[in-house]
Amino acid sequence: MAVTAVDLVRVVMPLVQPFTTSFGRQTERTVLLVRVRGDAADDTEVVGWGECVTPAAPVYSEEFTDGAALVLRDHLVPALLRRGGEVGAEEVGTRLRHLHGHRMARAALEVAVLDAQLRAVDRPLAEHLGAVRDRVPAGVSVGIPDGGTHALLEQVAGYLDQGYLRIKVKIEPGFDLAPVTALRESFGTECALQVDANAAYDAGDPDHLAALDALDELGLEMLEQPFGPARLRDHARHAARWRTPVCLDESIHDAADAADAIAMGACRIVNVKIGRVGGLAEAVEIRDRCRAAGVPVWCGGMLETGIGRAANVALAAIEGFDLPADTSASNRYWSEDLTEPFHLLDGYLEVPTGPGIGREPRPEALRDAEVERLFG
Incomplete structure (x- = not known):
C-alpha cells in the first residue's frame, strides 16, 4: 500500500x-x-x-x-x-x-x-494477529472516587452487577488499605480484585511499605506498579517476600525491559499497553518473551475511544493474553463514543470482525x- x-x-x-x-x-x-x-x-x-x-x-x-x-x-x-x-x-x-x-x-x-x-x-486485525478467541474477558478500572470508600463500594457494586469479571482499583498513599479492605469485606474473595498504584509508593517510606504489606494479606489478584518505573530492584526485593504477584506497567517499554524485569524477579505479571510499548509489533514481542518465561500478560487501557479500544480488544484476543483486560465497554467512559460502541455481554467484549481494526x-x-x- x-x-x-x-x-x-x-x-x-x-x-x-x-x-x-x-x-x-x-x-x-x-x-x-x-x-x-x-x-x-x-x-x-x-x-x-x-x-x-x-x-x-x-x-x-x-x-x-x-x-x-x-x-x-x-x-x-x-x-x-x-x-x-x-x-x-x-x-x-x-x-x-x-x-x-x-x-x-x-x-x-x-x-x-x-x-x-x-x-x-x-x-480483520484480530485475524492478522492470530486471535484465538472471538470475545475477550473484560475488567474495569475504578478511579479514586470523590466520595471516598462509600462511593467506591457503590461503584464496584454497580460494575459487578453489569458483569465485569475483574475489578481494578486505583490506590495511593492514604487511599489504600481501608477502602480495599472494605471491598473485600463487602464482596468477599469471589470478587477478582487487584490494585494499581501507578508508581505512587516510595520503597524507602516505612508507612508506604506498611500499607503495601497489609494489602498483601487481602488475597489480591495482583499489585500493579507500586514503585517508580526505574525502581526494578525495589520491585524485586519486595516481590520476593509478598504473596501477591507484582505486575509491572510503567516500567516496561519494550521486550528487553520485560526480559530484564523477569530475570530480576521484579514481576510475575506484565501489563501490555500498545501505546506505552510503541505499537502492536512490540506488544506481541513482549508477549512472546513473557510466554517463554511463564509470565502471564494482559492488555491494559488508557481511557481509549473506540478507535484505540478496537486495537486493544484484538490484541487481548491472541494467545497468551489470558487475564481479563482493561477493555471496558464504551459506556464506562463515554456517553457517546466516537465509533460504534463496544458493549459488555456476560462479562465479555466481542472482537471486531470487520476489516482492519473493525471500527471507524x-x-x-x-x-x-x-x-x-x-x-x-
Whole structure:
C-alpha cells in the first residue's frame, strides 16, 4: 500500500464521571487521532485510523498530547513519507528507527498504517494477529472516587452487577488499605480484585511499605506498579517476600525491559499497553518473551475511544493474553463514543470482525468532538 497522506485530528471527549489516579484527576480526554490515507493495489483509496493515548500532561510518562502532535507533524510523519513507495506496518519501525522515544505517537502511526493496510485486503486485525478467541474477558478500572470508600463500594457494586469479571482499583498513599479492605469485606474473595498504584509508593517510606504489606494479606489478584518505573530492584526485593504477584506497567517499554524485569524477579505479571510499548509489533514481542518465561500478560487501557479500544480488544484476543483486560465497554467512559460502541455481554467484549481494526469514527460524532485538524 502506498501512503499518500497523514492527518492529525484532535478531539475532546467528556468523561461520564471524573477519573482520578495517584497522578491526577480527569474530567475529559483530549484525544489525538491519526488518519492514514493510501492507495490499494487496485488504486482505490483506503483509510486507516490510530489513536494516540497520551494524556494532556506528562504525568503517566514523559509523553503528552501536544508533544505527540508536534513530533508526529515535524518528525514521524515526514520520516514515514520521505521515501515514498509501498509502506506496510512492518516497515514503519524501520523508517522511524533513527528517531528516539515517543512510543505512544509511534504506536498511533503504526496502528493507522496497519488499519489501512488490512482494509485494503479486507482482513480483520484480530485475524492478522492470530486471535484465538472471538470475545475477550473484560475488567474495569475504578478511579479514586470523590466520595471516598462509600462511593467506591457503590461503584464496584454497580460494575459487578453489569458483569465485569475483574475489578481494578486505583490506590495511593492514604487511599489504600481501608477502602480495599472494605471491598473485600463487602464482596468477599469471589470478587477478582487487584490494585494499581501507578508508581505512587516510595520503597524507602516505612508507612508506604506498611500499607503495601497489609494489602498483601487481602488475597489480591495482583499489585500493579507500586514503585517508580526505574525502581526494578525495589520491585524485586519486595516481590520476593509478598504473596501477591507484582505486575509491572510503567516500567516496561519494550521486550528487553520485560526480559530484564523477569530475570530480576521484579514481576510475575506484565501489563501490555500498545501505546506505552510503541505499537502492536512490540506488544506481541513482549508477549512472546513473557510466554517463554511463564509470565502471564494482559492488555491494559488508557481511557481509549473506540478507535484505540478496537486495537486493544484484538490484541487481548491472541494467545497468551489470558487475564481479563482493561477493555471496558464504551459506556464506562463515554456517553457517546466516537465509533460504534463496544458493549459488555456476560462479562465479555466481542472482537471486531470487520476489516482492519473493525471500527471507524462516525462522521457526526467526529464532527461534534473535533476541535482541531493539525494538518491534512
